[in-house]
Amino acid sequence: MPLDVRRHSPASPAVRAEETSSRAVAYWLLAVAAAIWVMIALGGATRLTGSGLSIMEWAPVAGMLPPLSEAEWQRLFNLYRTIPQYELVNAGFGIEGFKRIFWLEWIHRFWGRLLGFAYLLPFLWFWWRGQIPRGLMPRLGLLFVLGGMQGAIGWFMVASGFEADRTTVSPYRLVIHLGMAFLLFAAIVWTALDLLRGRPAVGAAGPATGKVRRQVLAAFWLAALTMLAGGFVAGIRAGFTYNTFPLMDGRLVPAGYLDLDPLWRNLTANIAAVQFNHRLVATLTALAMVGATIAAWRRLPDGFARRAVFVMAGAVAAQYALGIATLLSVVPPALGTAHQALAVGVLAAGLCAWHALREPAP
Template sequence: MPFDAQATAATADRTQPNPRPIALWLLTVAGMVWVMVAIGGATRLTGSGLSIMEWAPLSGALPPLSEAEWNRLFALYQTIPQYALVNEGFGLAGFKEIFWLEWVHRLWGRLIGLAYALPLAWFWLRGRIPAGYRSRLLLLLALGGLQGAVGWFMVASGFEADRTAVSPYRLVLHLGLALGLYAALLWTALSLLRAPAAAGPDAGTVRRQAKAAAWLVVAAMLAGGFVAGLRAGLDYNTFPLMDGRLVPEGYWRLAPGWTNLTANIAAVQFNHRLLATLAALAALGAAFAGWRRLPPGFARQACLALGGTVCLQYGLGVATLLLHVPVWLGTLHQACAVLVLTAALVALHALRQPRNAT
């Protein structure tokens, strides 16, 4: 490159905003979303999600400040089927126990919104956002707002007659959007921190294997949402067989047939097991391919991390099942799922090829 061209490129680089602060901010918000997924798991496992029957984005940030307000909210809760069919007679003290976890869940969502919106405005007004990222950051803001609305849409389904929990379909929608938001935050931050770099002549092959593992991980996580929504983990608490069979009896007992995939406890749990096993095998295959085909470096380490995290998650899943889904272990299992997703995304990002790579 001629000297003048080199000088021009260097000057242009100096005029570009430093992307590192933006990336660190996005990673912080992504970490908060990760915590939110774990809190959401605990909320679901304890049956706390229906304790707050009002959507008050501003005033709801404050907890009840008087006994009269506590009694008013408890009276509202007593009108829904969950109270009559599950918690009747547990009193105001019992209501407060489930209320506080849901209140923390919603408060944390508000804090995520502030942690994203306020720095975004500051970076925007200061001209610190790198070229090409403004639209993406605005889209992430919109997705965050949509997630709050979908959360209430999910909770409202639990107030319907004869229902003691939220709709599994809306639960999976809420979970899927949270995972999508987390993935977008993480991927954007990684793109700001790491430019594509050649990971070796066989990187394309390893990337295809890692991509297959990533999609299977996502499928297993969404299938796990239906397991959670149906409380299917409380049945068939043996492994690897289900009631002494590889494929449980009654797998296809519902009509129309497609409803078995989302409403049949036997089928839903089997599908989650199957997808988790396929995801684990694919991730271990990607780790082995990375170890064999990639030179020492970040991409190789990322593939090995993918294999390690999926083994950890698989073990947690089996333990959660065998122990009849204790709250602490079920919450840890849901949180570790995000760790596996993180490892898959980091591996895929590390295996990107430069645009001019042949």
């Protein structure tokens, strides 16, 4: 839904007021996007430390407060002791051990609640003051609804970890939850860029820009596919095996790549195939980014678009190197969390490059 960016007079007070309002809304949206970035990193830390199943209740209001008495701590601990993760992974670690994993999951959920307020309250303020740019209200309303859905999807994911003989959440639900977080982040950043930069003017882009744009988009969508593939790596803990690079147990394509039946299950449930596919798509992303960077260097004049492509290239290179380091060190929580957080950096840089290379407005 395009925003109404018509201008009546470059120097009129009405235009200056409209531009000031647009910038204020854009900065608010970027702050929300930064909070989502932190939320995704917290989610990675929660998963890697095995903390995600420690809270067995979905209490959107009451859950804003942590346990305030020993009796409440004991009640929550007793609930946790009924699920397979306690029986099969953490049996006997006591209430102090429970508190250690509880706090990270509680912070993750509390941050999500703060995010809701950080979005809703400024939105209402801007709406009351008439500062929401024309055409933007439906998009902002939809983003709020999607944010609420993300909370429900998070609980849907967590609940899968309570099933018999399961000690982690469903990898499919994990990928849905992670994918929705990336989608929300991307939509908010894109909206902020619309407000701050608009579309290129007619005549600002030529055939060279179109060629670079196509190469950047190829790298961007490969990066997005790599992120979703990484969700399945996380979901089935595929990073804890085949901790060598570039070969996997001495082979380019690991043994057992197509062991599961039906064949499609190998894409999501076969540890060897899931890790290999993640490596393969990540490598294709890096190669596509090399091509896009060379094209930008040769074809684009100095400016925001050219610099955005270079920043995207740097983010992809750093993420590739960090992924290798995380794998070789057998996924320590600190590196695993950084790897998930830097994926958001790749997404942000790609959005900036894509936005700057769009076709001019008609």
